[in-house]
Amino acid sequence: MKRRYIDIITDNIIPSNNTYFATQLTKWYQQHQRILPWRATKDPYKIWLSEIILQQTRVAQGLPYYNRFIEQYPTIYDLAAASETEVLRLWQGLGYYTRARNLHACARTVVNQFQGQFPNNYKELLTLPGIGPYTAAAIASIAFKEAVPVVDGNVYRVLSRIFNIEVPINTNKGKHIFNELAQRLIDLTAPDVYNQAIMDFGAIQCTPVKPICISCIFNTSCLAFVMGKQNQLPIKLPNIKSKKRFFHYIIIEIGDELLMSLRKEGDIWAGLYDFYLIEGDKLNEFEQLTDELVDLIKRHQLPIEKKPKLYKHMLTHRTLYALFFRVVATAAFMKEAQVLFKNSEINSFSPESIKLLPKPKLICNFLEEFVYI
């Protein structure tokens, strides 16, 4: 009988139907598990919400957001009935805002096409917006006890160390091997407990830096620890270098209102509000900016106030440098400026209404520092 390549590799790591790992892990979990609000329920809505919030996000950072979302939207019907802007405002500060837009879209899909009930299996869950392989496995196993393994950052780390797997985790081959191994290790009778156990184990014991090997239940069988290389695993191909972007914001004041701009899809902060933005390949003074609105401001001879602070805003793969220029508009200026805004969503907002708009952290920082709201 022909054996698949993947079986030969994983057979070499661990025989199929091995239960030692799951048994030990579950025993550890019963003593050390974290008490988290989404664990006190089997409501797929709450489990789904927690999983979306926790994508690339630490529990400590996501927890207050989870509580606010449950308070604001106790059921999926409440979430589906909200506006996308309202959902983004509640998501403000958490980052990766596509998650919030997909969260909202998914709620509406479940309400409109699934009668308000989440599909109860991995394959169907995978078709919903914002639900990928990890999240589908988490919901299917935790809410519906389907025996599909979760493979997240914790699982890559725990398995790569215990079984000394040196295949890079951010490659298709790596993903395939870790998935295959995880499928062999999962407790088929309690996949919900097992999946949460391995993630808690990664978060509490087998941490990214300085894992607590001294008290680890696997410290006699963990191949990485035995070889003293737990800090070298998992292997990850190097990330791309961080690129710089240079933002020049023009803040246009009309009376006590400010012009705010709704950011479009296809760039960072889609769906959030900032100011009129001129991007360049370097930082420029106002006079050097080549832009229609700048020309208009010059023609009307409106005074420019350059804010003294240069903002340096670090994202994972971007470093943003931002300068802010303030202009007090006249009626004549605005009449001409409206023409330039015809293809954008730029409107004036009072300080009170600006508070309610979803905004990037950079813009929040600026507004706070210059006491605009």
Next chain:
DNA sequence: AAAGCGGGGTC
């Protein structure tokens, strides 16, 4: 396969 997408914590 590679790139884009946030913000915060930690060393």
Next chain:
DNA sequence: GACCCAGCTTT
């Protein structure tokens, strides 16, 4: 500064 976090989507 580098790395990581209960990853997903698009190209």
